[in-house]
Amino acid sequence: MPLYEYYCEPCHGVFEELRPMREAGEAVPCPECYEDADRIMPTSFAAFTFRDGYPRKIPDDGTYWHLGQKVSKRVTGGRPNEHPEINKPTPKKRLTQGERSALNDMREVAAKGDLVDMFNNPISPREVKQAYERRDVIKKGVPARIHKDLKRKFR
Numbered sequence: 001m002p003l004y005e006y007y008c009e010p011c012h013g014v015f016e017e018l019r020p021m022r023e024a025g026e027a028v029p030c031p032e033c034y035e036d037a038d039r040i041m042p043t044s045f046a047a048f049t050f051r052d053g054y055p056r057k058i059p060d061d062g063t064y065w066h067l068g069q070k071v072s073k074r075v076t077g078g079r080p081n082e083h084p085e086i087n088k089p090t091p092k093k094r095l096t097q098g099e100r101s102a103l104n105d106m107r108e109v110a111a112k113g114d115l116v117d118m119f120n121n122p123i124s125p126r127e128v129k130q131a132y133e134r135r136d137v138i139k140k141g142v143p144a145r146i147h148k149d150l151k152r153k154f155r
């Protein structure tokens, strides 16, 4: 069932409700005051005039809605349609020179099959960057030799 959003006028509140698609347009009782609340489109918040200029979320967790997205603070300055929690640019992560050369070193080791993860599974050169970004445990080791040692131990 899809999740729809409803607005309760007496409560100045927005809440979500799982409903079958064919019932989405019907009013839903508000979880706080049980008055009928009408369905709203996520982008229609801006068209309402709310207390504080923002609707609140039901159940109230102290957040506000900004153009259909949940934010923890109201806009206090700047352009009214831009919220720092939503519009802030996501800085593209760039590797430092040191990280890049470390990755290249690891790829070289991986190419020889000498780079292993925490379970001693070999990491292929293609997987090095991913493993590095996931902060997987990467060890330099010789899986074949580790294997031999283990065998010897349990013989």
Ligand SMILES: [Zn+2]
Binding pocket: 008, 009, 010, 011, 013, 030, 031, 032, 033, 034, 035
């Ligand atoms: Zn209500």
